[in-house]
Amino acid sequence: MDEVKLKIIEEHPIGNGFKSFRENFALICRSMDLANSPDAFDRLGPSRQTIAYDMVTTLPRLRASQHLRSATGEKFLLRDILEVTIIINSSEFDLSRIKPLLKAILDNSDDVTVWTQVYEAFSRATPLTPLSETSLSATHTRATEATATVKAAPAVTRNITPTSGATNNPPETPWKRTTASFSNSSESRPEVDPILKEELGNPRIGITKFREFFFRRVPNLETAAAAVFDKCCNGDEPIFGQDGWEGWPSKAREDDVLAWFENTISKLEELAVDYRPANLTYRRKLLRQPRLPLIGSTGRRSMDIGFINDDLGAVGRYRWSHILVPGELKSNPAADAPPLAWIDLATYVREVLSAEGTRRFTLAFTLCGSCLRLWEYDRLGGMASEQFNINEAKGGLEFVAAMLGFLWIDEEGLGFDPSIMRSEEKTFIEMKRDGELERLIIDETITLPRGIASRATTCWKVHRESDPLKKPLVVKDSWQYIERDEEGLLLKEATEKGVINVARYYHHETVYIDGVEDDIRTSIRKGLDTMADTADTADTTAPAAISDTLNNIASTATCAMSAITAMARRRSTSASASSAPTVTAAAMSFSRRRRRRGRSVTPQGQTRVMQLRSSSRSNNSSKDSNGDDNSDSSGSSVYLSGTKRRQRDANLDDEDEDGATVQKPAKRSRSESVKSGDAKTLRNRVHRRVVLQDYGRPIYTASSPKALVEALENCIRGHESLRRQAGLLHRDISINNVVIDEEGPADRKGFLIDLDLAIKVKRTEGSGAKEKTGTRAFMAIDLLLFGKQHSFMHDLESFFWVLFWICVHYDGPNKACKSEFDRWNFMCDHDLAGTKMAMVYKSDLFCDLAESSFTQFYTLLIPLMDKLRDAVFPNGQPWKEPNEELYSTMRGILLEWLQSNSG
Structure with a gap:
């Protein structure tokens, strides 16, 4: 064993880690009149697997297992252990492989001996039996009736015949991990980057006329850019010559490029003063602070360079x-390829889109060496322009046009939502309800989106302008796949059918911009990106993707060669001999397109005022919605650092390894009748809003354990009512979708929100969506292992994990704290399932874990959690068959606890 492993073992001693296991083994031996020795193991019959499971599930709780690398060094030893944990009850598992380890533990051997046997047992070259339902059949033997001993609570009135959990539904939509699903994560780059790559997939690059398209709102930009570039080349003091831009640093080091960039932008503004749009009422400036983190992100994030408004006044620290x-910026032109500059830029874009709920998309740029590329990111992902060498005539002109475009374009052109308006210091949304125009005043932001290619759900607390009592409503703004059933219609149906403890419907609509339904393909991209969808498979590549990749390689090579040639010219040509080149009309001419500028118009033809300038970007604001404490999307205040990676050369970093299994998406059809197209069908998202009558806070903000338990009981009741009375299955139970209202009536202290992923229980077809996203930390074990058809039993298990998560992550209302369980956000499905199974297998193990992991604020919930564990996981494992009584069993446990703690 090497020195690194020995040091880890020394720093993390086993201590009494196996005390409980040894005592249990001795008890079993005594009950069978056997001597308490390792030799007794072979004579214990069926109890051998129980003992083996007990021993193996103890290992992940030993700190050393979380730090030791596996024998191959490719992963941690913990993963090897968890793989065995999942299949150890299978009849195919050879128990003899763990006998030497059992002997070392029972003999109370030293730590090095024990861990040597662990490596021998769990790090063999021979692979384990692949996970499958067949090989895990023994693991999934369940009790067939409830084992809870508490008195069951009365069930919700059942207006329809109870439905079985095993329905003949279509295949589930494959799960796709996104950065929007993190809960209480410190969001360090090594953890976030692989999932961000998975979320965005392969961007479409090399799009021609990209800049002309997105800057079409800027009047006379083509003329202005050509005139300014001509001045750069042929003016009294030319700044662009045969070798490119004056002062361009030959080695393109970051600090040198930043200084050049700032100086050049200032000169371009001076040269363009006569061409500024007449109606321009704002000024922008360049921000460069690559080593100073911006405020508003969960992890520490800094940005190389960017544009901000010039009216911010004296700002101590800038915000996202x-x-x-x-x-x-990257010094090497070859860095303009995945995952180098692209993933760094996507990290910035994610923070920009997450900082405010008023962005439909954002524009961005990369400069790798002297190679410029423009980008657009929206809720489907990213796409980019061709690559231009700014030290060549064509690229230099493109650089001037792009920089003037960023300085002059209006906020709608930068992606801000014109349907969110501002007048007399009020921010508001207008909608037409029952034939009457209503204005909703935004009072505060409740939640902000955290991903890029996602639903990007944003919620605002609002009130009707005409309501003197200012009764709160909630507006939910999101981007849904067009194949999905409209959430507004599902909520309306649930409200009309009298569903209890679910947010009540008020209104819903699709957002329109300039009289056009606001979707990605038509409204934002307007057909610019026409790449057909391709399956996310590991062994195939779409022709379009291959073409893009080859074009990018060729473009990068050409740009790099041009930069090298220019550098060589600089070294071989004397300063006296150099002169500014003559830029021909052909080199400076741009494709002129007819540009249409208009104001945002509603479907009813009402003219919108120009979109607000957010207060968070004005000099009147010193805080954004996240506050000064770098709050994450769940309101937690976590300050763990996530360092910014610098990749100066294209070969510095390989792609980050992601252990997650990416499922191949199956073709889907819509929930009711709309069939999906073939594999070439383009993905699309549409911008929708739902207005709810009920206002609450995420359940983790509960003021006391009693308030938390009371709200959770209400929400379980709401889930049952939603399923029985409206025939809808929620499918996304998480800490953000389980809401508390401590000021509400006694029977409505908690309610469910977010039916984005809800389905009809008796549907016969799929939704047609390519994938669905969810909060993995709260997913049921069977869903993580097998991707089974989602049933109400899985949602009930998710309620258990919601309560557990709060108990280990919150030490009071909104007082988030760091926890070792943060890793659940990034573990692959099988590892996460194995970890959860090991936790719930036995009462004493679970209680030991809870005592060491629960915050002081929630320690008194440990007995309650253990009772719920016993109900949700009889015999320490998930149920094999659906159990309709689990609703009343779980509610009964919660009500019993409330009654016993009513004092």
């Missing part, structure tokens, strides 16, 4: 909400 256009 101030950033209008993010940019990324």
Whole structure:
């Protein structure tokens, strides 16, 4: 064993880690009149697997297992252990492989001997039996009736015949991990980057006329850019010559490029003063602070360069909400390829889109060496322009046009939502309800989106302008796949059918911009990106993707060669011999397109005022919605650092390894009748809003354990009512979708929100969506292992994990704290399932874990959690068959606890 492993073992001693296991083994031996020795193991019959499971599930709780690498060094030893944990009850598992380890533990051997046997047992070259339902059949033997001993609570009135959990539904939509699903994560780059790559997939690059398309709102930009570039080349003091831009640093080091960039932008503004749009009422400036983190992100994030408004006044620290256009610099032209500059830029874009709920998309740029590329990111992902060498005539002109475009384009052109308006210091939304125009005043932001290619759900607390009592309503703004059933219609149906403890419907609509339904393909991209969808498979590549990749390689090579040639010319040509080149009309001419500028118009033809300038970007604001404490999306205050990676050369970093299994998406059809197309069908998202009558806070904000338990009981009741009375299955139980209202009536202290992923229980077809996202930390074990058809039993298990998560992550209302369980956000499905199974297998193990992991605020819930564990996981494992009584069993446990703690 090497020195690194020995040091880890020394720093993390086993201590009494196996005390409980040894006592249990001795008890079993005594009950069978056997001597308490390792030799007794072979004579214990069926109890051998129980003992083996007990021993193996103890190992992940030993700190050393979380730090030791596996024998191959490719992963941690913990993963090897968890793989065995999942299949150890299978009849195919050879128990003899763990006997030497059992002997070392029972003999109370030293730590090095024990861990040597662990390596021998769990790090063999021979692979384990692949996970499958067949090989795990023994693991999934369940009790067939409830084992809870408490008195059951009365069930919700059943207006329809109870439905079985095993329905003949279509295949489930494959799960796809996104950065929007993190809960209480410190969001360090090594953890976030692989999932961000998975979320975005392969971007479409090399799109021609990209800049002309997105800057079409800027009047006379083509003329202005050509005139300014001509001045750069042929003016009294030319700044662009045969070798490119004056002062361009030959080695393109970051600090040198930043200084050049700032100086050049200032000169371009001076040269363009006569061409500024007449109606321009704002000024922008360049922000460069690559080593100073911006405020408003969960992990520590800094940005190389970007554009901000110039009216911010004296600002001590800039915020992500101030950033209008993010940019990324790399010294090497070859870095303009995945995952180098692209993933760094996407990291900035994610923070920009998350800082405010008023962005439909954002523009950005990368400059790798002297190679410029423009980007657009929206809720489907990213796409990019061709690559231009700014030290060549064509690229230099493109650089001038792009930079003037960023300085002059209006906020709607930068992606801000014109349907969110501002007048007399009020921010508001207008909608037409029952034939009457209503204005909703935004009072505060409740939640902000955290991903890029996602639903990007944003919620605001609002009130009707005409309501003197200002009764709160909630507006939910999101981007849904067009194949999905409209959440507004599902909520309306649930409300009309009298569903209890679910947010009540008020209104819903699709957002329109300039009289056009606001979707990605038509409204934002307007057909610019026409790449057909391709399956996310590991062994195939779409022709379009291959073409993009080859084009990018060729473009990068050409740009790199041009930069090298220019550098060589600089070294071989004397300063006296150099002169500014003559830029021909052909080199400076742009494709002129007819540009249409208009104001945002509603479907009813009402003219919108120009979209607000958010207060978080004005000099009147010193805080964005996240506050000064770098709060994450769940309101927690976590300060763990996530360092910014610098990749100066294209070969510095390989792609981050992601252990997650990516499922191949199956073709889907819509929930009711709309069939999906073939594999070439383009994905699309549409911008929708739902208005709810009920206002509450995420359940983790509960003021006391009693308030938490009371709200959770109400929400379980709401889930049952939603399923029985409306025939809807929620499918996304998480800490953000389980809501508390401590000021509400006694029977409505808690309610469910978010039916984005809800389905009809008796549907016969799929939704047609390519994938669905969810909060993995709260997913049921069977869903993580097998991707089974989602049933109400899985949602009930998710309620258990919600309560557990709060108990280990919150030490009071909104007082989030770091926990070792943060890793659940990033573990692959099988590892997470194995970890959860090991936790719930036995009462004493679970209680030991809870005592060491629960915060002081929630310690008194440990007995309650253990009772719920016993109900949700009889015999320490998930139920094999659906159990309709689990609703009343779980509610009964919660009500019993409330009654016993009513004092």
